[in-house]
Amino acid sequence: MNCEEAQLHLGGEPAALSDALERHLSGCTACQTFRRETQRFERDLKRSFELPVPGRRSVSASISMIRSPVATPRGAGRSASRFTRRWAIAASVALATALGGLLWTFHPTESLAGDVVTHMEGEPDSWSGTRALPAASVAGILAASGWRLDPGSADVVYAQSCWFRGHWVPHLVVRTDHGPVTVMPLRAERMPAAESVHARGYDGELIPFDGGSLAVMGRDPGVVTPAVLDLLRSALHPVG
């Protein structure tokens, strides 16, 4: 476990302390400091959440409305209703199992493409941006992962630094003529050849790039064009 991963866990779930995290902490003063600060902040956070609430209200009154025969005039049909409900539950379970099986079958969990898609699914709001972000904020996020983008080369409408497969990577959404595309330069992910991705509503390309790879994904077929790939390849540069 490195410092980035340790601090992600400390900041994401301060109450949890795995063996790996404990081992890392025992030899890292920076993360020990980070943990102390996080724990202090956590105490404030818990106190701030403790808003006063009014005294108990009529839970019993509300419930008794349902319990009363007026509110539940189904006495005679109770057994039929239960039977129907059990069937409904059984049908739901069967459907959920079947859907789960289907999803599992088509879920490329082990592949880089699958992980990129899963990551995008986890950030649905990334697609909602319409205004180009200030160049300085995009540059800051890219620089944090050792990248830079030629100024004025692309309209970036979303930029975050994301934890992906053990590394912080830039997650950009760039506006193109055909629609927005997600762009993730992945320095640590080597790949021998380009790969087209068509999975779970996303279409795009994973291409070898600067010793690692570059994921460019859209939500519709035809958005990730060769021209878009060429533009990104020429505008993105590793730093340091």
Place this chain on the structure above:
Amino acid sequence: MVILARNKSPDDPVSLPAETLESTLAALRPELLRFAQWLTRDRALAEDVVQEALLRAWRSQAALRDPAAVRAWAFTIVRREHARLYERKRLEMTSLDEAIDNDSAELAVDGEAELIELRLVIYRLAKEYREPLVMQVLGGFSTAEIAEELGLSLPAVLTRLFRARQQLRMLCGELPE
């Protein structure tokens, strides 16, 4: 299809006695209300959400498989009721400043300036960060439970929780922006 009768299995629902469930829900109400207020950012709406959730909990008590899990079960119903309310009514968006104005008295209780500032900053946090944070800190949900409930991957939830705290600390001036 033939359905065979069978003995009760450990997976069958085990209901709480009605009176126990009623008193448990009543005791949980303040916590649920607090939880709903942080989700809705509106005290009056939070009251409605909790009231609906309690009724729903009562009606679906047969779905409670583990009586020991009644707290988490009730919190989940509140969260879903909140989500349902937004889907169903497509509630008019209240401006954030208006929401803060409406609830300013509650947010300012306890007097400490830093605490009040933190509450205001939490109100300003985007829903995608606020919701998992409230679920974790107030609801006591694990990261895996939040992931399941919100339909997100585990790393996505961890990242959101991390970013939520970083943003709060930044907005409070503890970290550089």
